[in-house]
Every structure is written in C-alpha cells, then in structure tokens.
Amino acid sequence: MTAVAPQAETEGHLVEFDSVKLSFKGVVAVNQVSFHVDSGELFSIIGPNGAGKTSIFNCLSGLYKPQEGDIRWRGESILKLKPFQIAELGMGRTFQNIELFEHMTVLENLMTGRHIRMKGGVLANLVFAGKTKTEEIENRAKVEDIIDFLEIERWRKFPVGMMPYGMQKRVELGRALAMEPDLLLLDEPVAGMNLEETEDMARFILDIREELGITMILVEHDMALVMDIADRVMVLDFGQKIADGTPAEVQKNPDVIRAYLGEEFASDDLKEVERELEGDAIEAAEGS
Amino acid sequence: MRGRPNLYTSYEDEQKILPTVTQRVTMGAFLLATVTVPFSVVPGLRFLGTPGWLQILNVMLVFLVAALGLNILIGFAGQVSLGHAFFMAVGAYTAAVLAGSPTQALWGLELPLWFALPIAGLAAAAVGIVVAPTAVRVRGLYLAIVTLGLVFIGAHIFRNWNQVTGVPELGRDWGPLQLALWDIDGPALRFDKDGDWFGVFVSAEGKTFLFMLVVAVGFVVLSKNLARSRLGRSFAAIRDRDIAAEVMGVSEVKAKTQAFAISSFYAGVGGALYATVVGALQPEIWNLFLSVEFVAIILIGGAGTTAGVVLGAIFVQTLPRIVENTTAFLEVQVETQGWFAPIADLIIRTDGADLGIVSTVNNGPGLSVAQANGLLFGLFIVLFLIFEPLGLYGVWLRIRNYWKGWPFTY
Ligand SMILES: Nc1ncnc2c1ncn2[C@@H]1O[C@H](COP(=O)(O)OP(=O)(O)O)[C@@H](O)[C@H]1O
Ligand SMILES: [Mg+2]
Numbered sequence: 001m002t003a004v005a006p007q008a009e010t011e012g013h014l015v016e017f018d019s020v021k022l023s024f025k026g027v028v029a030v031n032q033v034s035f036h037v038d039s040g041e042l043f044s045i046i047g048p049n050g051a052g053k054t055s056i057f058n059c060l061s062g063l064y065k066p067q068e069g070d071i072r073w074r075g076e077s078i079l080k081l082k083p084f085q086i087a088e089l090g091m092g093r094t095f096q097n098i099e100l101f102e103h104m105t106v107l108e109n110l111m112t113g114r115h116i117r118m119k120g121g122v123l124a125n126l127v128f129a130g131k132t133k134t135e136e137i138e139n140r141a142k143v144e145d146i147i148d149f150l151e152i153e154r155w156r157k158f159p160v161g162m163m164p165y166g167m168q169k170r171v172e173l174g175r176a177l178a179m180e181p182d183l184l185l186l187d188e189p190v191a192g193m194n195l196e197e198t199e200d201m202a203r204f205i206l207d208i209r210e211e212l213g214i215t216m217i218l219v220e221h222d223m224a225l226v227m228d229i230a231d232r233v234m235v236l237d238f239g240q241k242i243a244d245g246t247p248a249e250v251q252k253n254p255d256v257i258r259a260y261l262g263e264e265f266a267s268d269d270l271k272e273v274e275r276e277l278e279g280d281a282i283e284a285a286e287g288s
Numbered sequence: 289m290r291g292r293p294n295l296y297t298s299y300e301d302e303q304k305i306l307p308t309v310t311q312r313v314t315m316g317a318f319l320l321a322t323v324t325v326p327f328s329v330v331p332g333l334r335f336l337g338t339p340g341w342l343q344i345l346n347v348m349l350v351f352l353v354a355a356l357g358l359n360i361l362i363g364f365a366g367q368v369s370l371g372h373a374f375f376m377a378v379g380a381y382t383a384a385v386l387a388g389s390p391t392q393a394l395w396g397l398e399l400p401l402w403f404a405l406p407i408a409g410l411a412a413a414a415v416g417i418v419v420a421p422t423a424v425r426v427r428g429l430y431l432a433i434v435t436l437g438l439v440f441i442g443a444h445i446f447r448n449w450n451q452v453t454g455v456p457e458l459g460r461d462w463g464p465l466q467l468a469l470w471d472i473d474g475p476a477l478r479f480d481k482d483g484d485w486f487g488v489f490v491s492a493e494g495k496t497f498l499f500m501l502v503v504a505v506g507f508v509v510l511s512k513n514l515a516r517s518r519l520g521r522s523f524a525a526i527r528d529r530d531i532a533a534e535v536m537g538v539s540e541v542k543a544k545t546q547a548f549a550i551s552s553f554y555a556g557v558g559g560a561l562y563a564t565v566v567g568a569l570q571p572e573i574w575n576l577f578l579s580v581e582f583v584a585i586i587l588i589g590g591a592g593t594t595a596g597v598v599l600g601a602i603f604v605q606t607l608p609r610i611v612e613n614t615t616a617f618l619e620v621q622v623e624t625q626g627w628f629a630p631i632a633d634l635i636i637r638t639d640g641a642d643l644g645i646v647s648t649v650n651n652g653p654g655l656s657v658a659q660a661n662g663l664l665f666g667l668f669i670v671l672f673l674i675f676e677p678l679g680l681y682g683v684w685l686r687i688r689n690y691w692k693g694w695p696f697t698y
Binding site for chain 2: 061063082083084087088092093095099100101102103104108111112113114115116118120121122125126127128132133135136137140141144175179
C-alpha cells in the first residue's frame with residue numbers, strides 16, 4: 001500500500017501478498033494476510049475448511065479482486081491484471097474441484113495449457129500452413145514429456161470427462177505444468193484421493209520441485225503431507241494468518257493446534273497431538 | 289503401419305485431417321463421386337445430375353458453408369447465437385452492392401465476384417466483432433435472446449433500406465456467379481450459363497455446383513484446421529470452462545471475439561453465395577426461421593464436429609424434399625385408393641371433411657406441408673437432444689464402432 005517496502009526485502013521474492021483483505025458482503029474471507037514466496041520454495045497454506053485458502057489462490061490468479069492490500073509479482077503489482085495476463089506472467093494452477101475441459105481429450109487439455117507458449121493467430125491457424133504445423137509439433141513434444149512424467153500415456157486420447165477422479169486430478173496438474181509456469185498453485189491436490197493416489201501425487205510434487213525446479217504454493221487439508229514436503233507453512237483460520245514458519249515450528253504452535261483440534265486440546269493434550277501429527281508425517285514419508 | 293491402423297510414427301502424421309490411408313482413400317473416392325454428379329456418370333446417383341436436383345444440392349452447399357460458421361460459434365466456442373441470418377444478410381447485401389448491377393432505385397458497383405465475396409465475409413466479420421463484447425457480458429440463453437434482437441433490427445433495416453435490399457417482398461437481383469477478372473464484360477469464367485467446358489457440356493446448375501463444391505470443401509478444411517490448432521482449442525476451453533480457460537491464459541474476450549468474427553465471416557460468404565446461387569431474394573427471408581434452420585443443422589448433425597455439420601446440412605436440406613414427395617405420394621394413394629390409402633388417409637387431408645393431420649389443399653384446415661416440415665424439424669431436434677447428443681455424427685460413430693467390433697459385438 002502506501003508504505004514502500006525496502007528494496008532489499010522486495011528483491012528475490014517471486015510473489016508477495018501484502019496485507020490483503022477480501023470480503024464478500026460481510027464475510028471476511030481473507031483478513032490482512034501477508035506472506036511471500038521466493039523462487040525455488042515449496043510454500044504451503046493450511047487451515048480448516050472455509051479458512052480462506054482457495055480465496056487466496058483466487059486473488060493470486062486474478063479471479064477475486066481484494067478490497068485492500070497489494071499482490072506483487074516480481075515486485076510489481078498484479079492487482080489490475082486479468083487472469084489470463086497473470087497466466088502469461090507465468091502463474092499456473094490447479095483447482096480444488098476439478099476444472100478440466102471435459103469434452104476435450106487429455107492431449108487437447110494439455111495442449112491448451114501450452115496456449116500462452118504458442119503464437120498462432122486467426123489466419124495462421126485457419127490455413128494451418130508451415131508455421132502453425134511446426135508450432136503444433138514442437139508443443140506436442142513438450143506435452144508428451146509431461147505425459148511421460150505423469151505416467152498417463154494410456155489416457156492420451158481419452159475425453160477427460162470420462163476418466164476416474166484420481167486421473168483427472170493428475171491431468172489437471174499436467175495442464176498446469178504444460179504452461180511451464182514459474183509459480184504453480186496447487187489447491188488440495190490430494191483431496192478425495194485414496195492412499196495410493198495420494199502417494200503418487202506426493203511423488204509428483206516432489207519431482208516437480210526437484211526435476212523441474214518449479215516454485216509451488218500448496219494448499220492442503222492433509223497436514224501430514226504438508227509437514228512432510230513443505231519448506232515453509234502458513235496456517236490460516238477464519239481468514240486470518242495464525243502462524244507461519246517451518247513445518248516443525250508451526251507444529252509446536254499452540255494456536256495451530258487449537259485451530260485444528262478445538263479449544264479443549266490446547267493445553268493438556270498438546271503433547272499427544274504433536275506426537276500424532278509427527279506420526280502422520282512419518283507415515284507419509286515412508287509411503288513416498 | 290498399414291497393419292496397425294492406429295499406430296502413428298510421428299506427430300506430423302497424427303495431426304493430419306485424414307491420418308490413415310483408408311480415410312484418405314475413402315475421402316478421395318467420395319470427392320470424386322461428388323465431382324461427377326453434374327455429369328450423371330455414377331450409377332445410382334445419376335438423378336442428382338438433373339438441374340432441379342443440382343439446384344437443391346447447390347443450396348445445400350451454401351447452407352453447409354454458413355452452418356460450418358455457426359458450428360464454430362455454437363459447437364466450438366459454445367456461444368448460442370440466433371443471429372446467424374442477420375450476419376448472412378450483411379454478407380449478402382455487401383455482395384449485392386459490390387457485384388450487383390445498378391438501377392435508378394438500386395445501388396450496385398458491378399465489381400467482380402472474386403472481390404465481392406471475401407469483402408462480404410469481412411463485412412459480416414466486422415459486424416461480428418462489434419457484437420462480440422455482448423457475448424462476454426451475457427451468457428447462454430440470454431445471448432441467444434440478444435442475438436435474436438439482431439435479426440429483428442436487421443428485418444427493420446432491410447425493409448427500409450431499399451437502395452440496398454430492393455422493394456419489400458420482391459427484393460433485388462444479385463450479380464451473376466462469374467469470375468470475371470475485373471471488367472464484367474471482359475474474359476470471365478461463367479458459372480451462370482449453360483455451355484461447354486473442355487468440350488463437355490455442363491449446365492449452369494452443374495457449373496454452379498462445381499464452384500460451390502470447391503468453396504464448400506475449402507471452408508470444411510479451414511474449419512478442420514481451426515479445430516486442430518491453438519485457436520480452436522481456446523474456443524473449446526472457453527466453452528467447457530470459461531474461468532479455468534482464463535486462468536490457463538486464454539482471454540475470454542479475445543476468444544469470443546475471434547469466434548464471432550470467424551463465424552460471421554462464414555455467414556457473410558454463405559449469405560452472399562445464397563443470394564448469388566438463388567439469383568434474387570426478398571428482404572424478408574433473413575428471419576428467425578432461417579437462423580433456427582442453421583441451429584437445426586448443427587443440433588441434428590452433432591454440435592462441434594465438422595462431419596456432423598455436413599450430415600446435418602444434407603439432412604435438413606433433403607427433409608423438405610422427402611416430406612414433399614411423401615405427401616405427394618400419399619395424395620396419389622388417397623386419390624387412386626392404392627395400397628397405402630388407409631394410412632395415407634390418416635395422415636393427409638385433401639378436403640375439409642377429411643380426418644388427416646396434413647392438409648394438401650391451400651388454406652385447408654390442419655397443418656400445411658410447410659408447417660408439417662417445421663414440426664418435423666422440431667421433433668428431430670428434440671429427439672436428437674434426448675437420445676443422441678452427438679447427432680447424426682453420433683449415429684454414424686455407433687454404426688462404425690459396431691462394424692469395427694463385428695462379429696465380436698459387445
Ligand atoms: N465467491 C464467493 N462468494 C461468497 N463467499 C465466498 C466466495 N468464495 C469464498 N467465500 C467465503 O469465503 C470463506 C473462505 O472460503 P475458501 O477460500 O473457499 O476457504 P478454503 O479454501 O480455505 O476452504 C468462506 O466463508 C466462503 O464461504
Ligand atoms: Mg478451498
């Protein structure tokens with residue numbers, strides 16, 4: 001807002017969320033939340049249902065316009081940009097409730113992810129002459145790499161609407177990867193998945209980070225997964241940030257435990273809950 | 289490769305419109321058979337070579353061109369428009385003024401058709417671009433209603449702008465179907481007169497058919513190209529999930545504008561060709577019914593697929609012929625008390641005392657033949673929407689898949 005952040009602090013931050021407030025007719029979905037993500041990080045946002053996690057993503061991708069605060073991409077405000085312009089900057093995402101193009105095949109969905117990386121205009125595409133042809137082939141090769149990476153070869157020509165839920169989630173991740181984003185927003189990528197599917201997804205997320213080096217913000221409900229793979233975690237409750245730090249720090253925070261498990265656990269059972277959480281984390285680690 | 293029809297060895301092979309040898313051979317044979325229609329050589333198809341049938345086929349091809357355009361808008365981009373007749377009219381009257389002959393009451397510049405036709409398309413596209421932003425604000429049925437408004441505004445303009453449209457209920461003539469280089473009296477490839485081509489006699493209708501065939505095939509290819517490239521995918525993305533599409537970097541405004549522009553271009557060229565092929569048109573024909581006819585072609589054929597549009601155009605243009613011939617046949621049956629007389633009696637009504645549903649006498653009670661036609665269209669649309677959302681294309685897929693698995697059907 002008015003206070004200009006010192007240059008040193010701004011530098012290096014890929015994305016900055018600065019005192020953002022978003023409300024819907026009285027309901028405050030995001031209340032004065034600030035955080036930043038640096039290149040190469042795996043940042044995670046957790047919190048109970050309705051805490052405002054998806055709303056933060058929608059603000060980042062330009063679908064919601066916050067009433068207060070600022071959102072900066074490499075130091076420049078993106079509040080005035082349309083969602084497609086933010087995508088062009090290099091922000092890709094998946095959705096909590098699958099938002100695939102259901103009448104298209106897996107290939108076409110992934111090729112649509114390449115939209116921002118392609119140029120073909122009206123005339124070139126109608127005529128499908130040399131330029132469009134090469135562009136299609138080149139981008140098809142990129143998409144094939146992603147298909148290999150996500151192990152969805154046999155679904156290639158399938159209309160996504162007819163695929164099982166877990167596979168659709170994977171395709172949606174693929175579509176976002178096809179954009180070759182600098183920042184990838186994952187909204188509950190393992191929600192509704194069974195253990196095996198969850199482990200696969202966790203493996204993909206780690207691979208994306210290690211092999212592709214893509215910065216990620218992971219919104220999750222599943223504490224264990226987050227504690228296991230995130231570099232830094234922010235905890236939200238009722239639209240407010242109640243804690244942030246490394247997974248270990250956050251786990252010890254009494255506010256976090258209170259938010260997750262209710263008031264009565266806060267004092268006496270704290271140690272037990274902590275053990276439980278760690279146990280989950282170990283389980284997930286063994287799985288992947 | 290021949291042994292495994294679905295194995296592609298390169299992405300280039302795979303992106304082709306007709307990826308397999310079988311498909312290429314089949315399409316080649318089909319096109320060859322179509323080209324010979326005016327010469328009445330293929331047994332079983334000879335009757336199509338008569339001027340009457342050729343004229344029907346010509347109008348069918350014109351409708352195909354315009355319907356392909358509407359399919360880009362409705363089928364690809366998911367924007368339901370009832371304004372197609374209006375965009376066709378814009379193209380038709382642009383061509384009329386550019387290529388038509390002037391009289392005291394009419395504007396006409398007598399420019400060659402090869403020039404007027406693309407300009408007609410571009411004029412309609414320009415109007416489409418103006419209308420497109422509305423499609424971003426209103427969606428679904430509301431867009432259908434707004435675009436319907438265009439048809440009514442158009443009706444008003446065309447009724448009153450007589451220098452362009454001619455007298456109400458009479459209309460005006462369009463320039464002849466000929467490809468003169470520049471001067472209309474200069475060397476020209478004429479499609480509107482009987483005559484010899486390379487020593488072979490071709491009727492005017494036959495020549496028009498060949499011209500229309502080339503144009504229609506061209507537009508089919510353009511539509512196919514669109515479907516398999518970046519733009520077509522962005523349209524489909526907006527159709528399926530507009531919000532997700534934006535987040536993937538597809539601008540909704542841009543995609544809808546492009547869809548309207550391309551669709552209107554098709555409509556404009558289609559409208560100009562319609563008028564040129566038919567020769568003269570009243571200003572009243574660019575009405576809601578015409579728009580609905582195109583929606584029918586797309587829904588019956590199968591929205592979104594180019595092959596479906598081809599099937600739909602054939603179906604919708606032959607249905608009136610079938611209805612006409614059937615009523616004529618039934619009428620004869622009633623009159624001569626033939627085999628089918630009892631059934632025929634139930635269906636048609638030759639005088640006031642009769643019981644039938646369809647009346648063959650003018651202004652008789654019951655439905656007229658034209659109304660029966662409209663009713664059948666409606667019925668087919670509803671049936672396809674309920675039972676086969678993929679339209680005739682879906683029916684064809686079923687048949688093909690049946691034979692693919694034969695004799696091991698499951
Ligand atoms: N489009 C919207 N209109 C009205 N309220 C909304 C909208 N989106 C989110 N909210 C409200 O904002 C709050 C946060 O929701 P959300 O961001 O979806 O939470 P989470 O993703 O953490 O479960 C909820 O109370 C929700 O009802
Ligand atoms: Mg959510």
